[in-house]
Amino acid sequence: MFPGATTDREAASYVVVGAxxxxxxxxxxxxxFGPDRVRRFAETFDDYDRKTGSYFSDLGVCDAGDVRPWDDTDAYLDHLAAELRSVVYDDAVxxxxxxxxxxxxxxxxxxxxxxxxxxxxxxxxxxxxxxxPLNHACVTRRAxxxxxxDRAVIIGARTGSEAEWDRAAEADVTVVAPEDARAWVDGLGGDGGGDDEVIEGDEFVGDDESVYCSIDIDGLDPGFAPGTGTMEPFGLSPRTVRDLVRAVAPHAxxxxxxxxxxxxxxxxxxxxxxxxxxxxxAHAAGETDD
Structure with missing residues (x-):
């Protein structure tokens, strides 16, 4: 179980699902081994968050366990989507x-x-x-x-094929290079405050738009996160990614x-x-502020 995820499924506001x-x-x-390791290495974290003044165990998090895969990836993804959709239907994240x-x-x-x-x-x-087409190297294209x-914003990207960079130049993709990420996150209110004011208006998200936040751990520099499949040097710092997550969460x-x-x-x-x-x-604090 993810530490602090002690709420019953029926009462949960957030549901952890391992895949x-x-x-x-x-x-x-x-x-x-990812889901088990994430749960294991979160065991030492304090329940209390000083920034928001809240306790993780008070925020209605449930750990629903893992959805075990099988050798048909297409069918597995459909099944996993159905499991996650049931979470959404129950008004949980x-x-x-x-x-x-x-x-x-x-x-x-x-x-x-x-x-x-x-x-x-x-x-x-x-x-x-x-x-x-259902490969880990195609996931943003499929979305x-x-x-x-409608749009994808890719923060920290520093490699791709020529065809991918051509696709990234189209209007529905924004790429924020690692060297620009700190300034970009600061423009979102990246200190984690969840400000409503976001950079350059519709380049990120409008008031009536929703966001899905995906953190591929290889976006961070492998000096900080070597335990990943395809390491790529010259990446993001943990603090930049944390502040990105804090800024995006209230919209997610x-x-x-x-x-x-x-x-x-x-x-x-x-x-x-x-x-x-x-x-x-950050999401729970944003919901409270609303």
């Missing part, structure tokens, strides 16, 4: 813990956001990888082209943390667990 999919990993496998980034497909399908905000080292805008997302209908594996001493898992908690604290 240990490890089907299309292209370099270092191990994301099947799904908190998806991967697993490879492909599971975001299910999170987006279940929550139907207007805008996808992704922290990622990679563009993930391939139409297919090795002939497979835009197939799942009805769902969140995931993905691509944690078992190839470090827990650094990636600890960051993922802390970012998930940061989302809940």
């Amino acid at each position: 240990p999919l490890d089907a299309t990993t292209t370099f270092q496998p191990g994301t099947r 799904p908190l998806l813990v991967g697993g490879e980034h492909t599971v975001t497909h299910a999170g987006v399908a279940a929550t139907d956001p207007d805008v996808l905000v992704v922290c990622d080292a990679h563009l993930d805008l391939r139409d297919a990888y090795d002939g497979n 835009i082209d197939d799942l009805g997302v 209908v769902g969140c995931d943390v993905v691509e944690v594996n078992d190839r470090d001493d827990g650094q990636a898992a600890a960051l993922a667990g802390k970012l998930l908690r940061a989302f809940v604290f």
Whole structure:
């Protein structure tokens, strides 16, 4: 169980769902261990959050366990989306813990956001990888082209194929490079205050638009999060990503943390667990302010 997620499912405002999919990993496998490691390395975190003055265990979080995958990824994603959709139908916010980034497909399908905000080292805008359109390298492309997302904002991207960069130049994609991320997050009210005022108006999110927040742990520099499948140097700092999550959370209908594996001493898992908690604290504070 995710520490502090002690609320009954029927009364929950947030529901943690593990998705240990490890089907299309292209370099270092191990994301099947991600959900368990995130739970394990969150055990030492204090219940109290000084910034919001709240206790995690008071915010109505339930851990619904894992949705175990099988060898048909397409069918699994449909099933996972149905499980997450049941959370949405119960007026709760799904908190998806991967697993490879492909599971975001299910999170987006279940929550139907207007805008996808992704922290990622990679563009993930391939139409297919090795002939497979349901690959972790294609997840942002699927969200835009197939799942009805109006726009994607990719923070921290620093690599992609030529075709992906061409796709990223279109109007429905915004890429924020690592060197620009701090200023971009500060423009969102990135100290975590959840300000209504966001940068340059409709470039991020309008008042009537919803957001899905996806945190691929490889968006952070691998010096901070080496336990991931496809490490890419020159990435984001943990503080920048935390402040991004805090700023986006009040607008969000769902969140995931993905691509944690078992190839470090827990650094990636600890960051993922802390970012998930940061989302809940900021989202709950935003709901209270409204």
